Amino acid sequence: MPSYQYGDFQNEIYINALNGIVPKYPFDYPSLERAGSEVLPWWVLSYLAGGTGDEHTQRANVEAFKRYGIVPRMLNGAYERDLSISLFGIDLPTPVFMCPIGVIGICAQDFHGDVQIAKAAATTGVPMVASTLMMDPMEEVASHFGDTPGFFQLYTPRDRDLAASFVARAERAGFKAIVVTLDTWTTGWRPRDLNTGNLPELRGYCLANYFSDDVFLRRLDKSPKEDLNAARLEWLKVWGNSLHWEDLDWLRSLTKLPLLLKGIGSPDDVRRARDQGIDGIYCSNHGGRQANGGVPALDLLPEVVEAAGDMPVLFDSGVRSGSDAAKALAMGATAVGFGRPYAYALAIGGTDCVAHYLRSALAELDLLMAIDGYPTISDLAAAGIRRV
Numbered sequence: 495m496p497s498y499q500y501g502d503f504q505n506e507i508y509i510n511a512l513n514g515i516v517p518k519y520p521f522d523y524p525s526l527e528r529a530g531s532e533v534l535p536w537w538v539l540s541y542l543a544g545g546t547g548d549e550h551t552q553r554a555n556v557e558a559f560k561r562y563g564i565v566p567r568m569l570n571g572a573y574e575r576d577l578s579i580s581l582f583g584i585d586l587p588t589p590v591f592m593c594p595i596g597v598i599g600i601c602a603q604d605f606h607g608d609v610q611i612a613k614a615a616a617t618t619g620v621p622m623v624a625s626t627l628m629m630d631p632m633e634e635v636a637s638h639f640g641d642t643p644g645f646f647q648l649y650t651p652r653d654r655d656l657a658a659s660f661v662a663r664a665e666r667a668g669f670k671a672i673v674v675t676l677d678t679w680t681t682g683w684r685p686r687d688l689n690t691g692n693l694p695e696l697r698g699y700c701l702a703n704y705f706s707d708d709v710f711l712r713r714l715d716k717s718p719k720e721d722l723n724a725a726r727l728e729w730l731k732v733w734g735n736s737l738h739w740e741d742l743d744w745l746r747s748l749t750k751l752p753l754l755l756k757g758i759g760s761p762d763d764v765r766r767a768r769d770q771g772i773d774g775i776y777c778s779n780h781g782g783r784q785a786n787g788g789v790p791a792l793d794l795l796p797e798v799v800e801a802a803g804d805m806p807v808l809f810d811s812g813v814r815s816g817s818d819a820a821k822a823l824a825m826g827a828t829a830v831g832f833g834r835p836y837a838y839a840l841a842i843g844g845t846d847c848v849a850h851y852l853r854s855a856l857a858e859l860d861l862l863m864a865i866d867g868y869p870t871i872s873d874l875a876a877a878g879i880r881r882v
Contacts, residue, residue, distance in 0.1 A: 601838075
């Protein structure tokens with residue numbers, strides 16, 4: 495068992511307070527959201543906070559966690575907890591990660607949020623799943639990971655040569671897995687952004703991976719610096735690829751890295767992906783940002799886990815706290831991703847506040863396991879969860 499317990503973070507806070515040092519950043523999600531909303535530019539906030547349609551699915555993702563509870567088990571000797579997991583042969587100190595956010599670059603006050611999140615990953619040991627949509631090229635972002643592994647999320651472009659280039663660049667840069675997002679080959683119907691005609695990427699933001707790629711640049715008559723309008727319109731032409739099952743063999747041929755499919759919610763799709771040699775499943779409905787009217791991702795998780803068998807299952811959508819993460823882990827998720835909370839933390843205080851939020855979420859998870867009597871993640875998963 496590790497000597498350091500993540501729950502010890504609260505003792506640091508209380509001891510510091512005795513010396514007059516009060517916390518600089520909030521610990522709860524509502525306070526993070528409120529403070530982050532005050533500093534983000536309106537057009538970034540609209541894109542980050544909004545969902546599709548009337549945003550019912552976005553709210554339902556969060557509310558779903560209230561319908562489940564963890565049953566405590568006493569006398570299990572949980573004085574020490576081990577939160578570590580193994581993912582694709584990689585030993586990780588905790589079962590949480592930062593899920594991909596395509597505008598995380600512009601959520602930072604210096605508009606270099608991808609780099610700041612990579613630095614937070616290095617500081618905390620919590621992996622970053624870096625989006626294709628970055629403000630800095632993937633090579634620059636990956637150089638800040640330190641000893642923490644990073645994963646590359648691929649929005650598969652229509653140009654196969656460009657897709658192959660992205661994957662090859664990610665592999666050379668040191669990313670440890672490729673996460674293929676399936677539910678965002680086109681953007682969902684988002685009234686908040688439609689009301690103001692607000693699509694940051696079409697304004698030229700978060701396209702550094704395209705503008706630094708030789709395959710993409712060959713499609714242009716002039717460089718993006720010389721003709722930004724032509725470059726961003728060309729991006730729109732190649733942006734979305736609605737993949738078919740037969741495309742998985744092609745994607746598999748591009749890399750030896752583990753390949754995950756993101757956006758899976760049907761157990762039938764899980765079984766088919768497993769039969770085609772996919773390495774992992776990422777159960778998610780994009781936080782409610784892509785399709786309104788869907789089932790909350792958490793309600794789909796148990797069937798996805800059962801169908802996955804030995805395949806690891808990553809999960810996100812609606813996760814706001816350490817206790818939320820615990821419930822998803824108790825349902826069998828291998829690792830759980832945080833999204834909007836770390837984006838608001840980045841807006842408030844950059845890398846430092848992101849690290850603060852991650853330490854807070856891990857402390858809550860660790861203390862919940864301690865008090866409920868689960869020394870390890872496997873103990874928690876074996877106990878399962880009850881519907882409330």
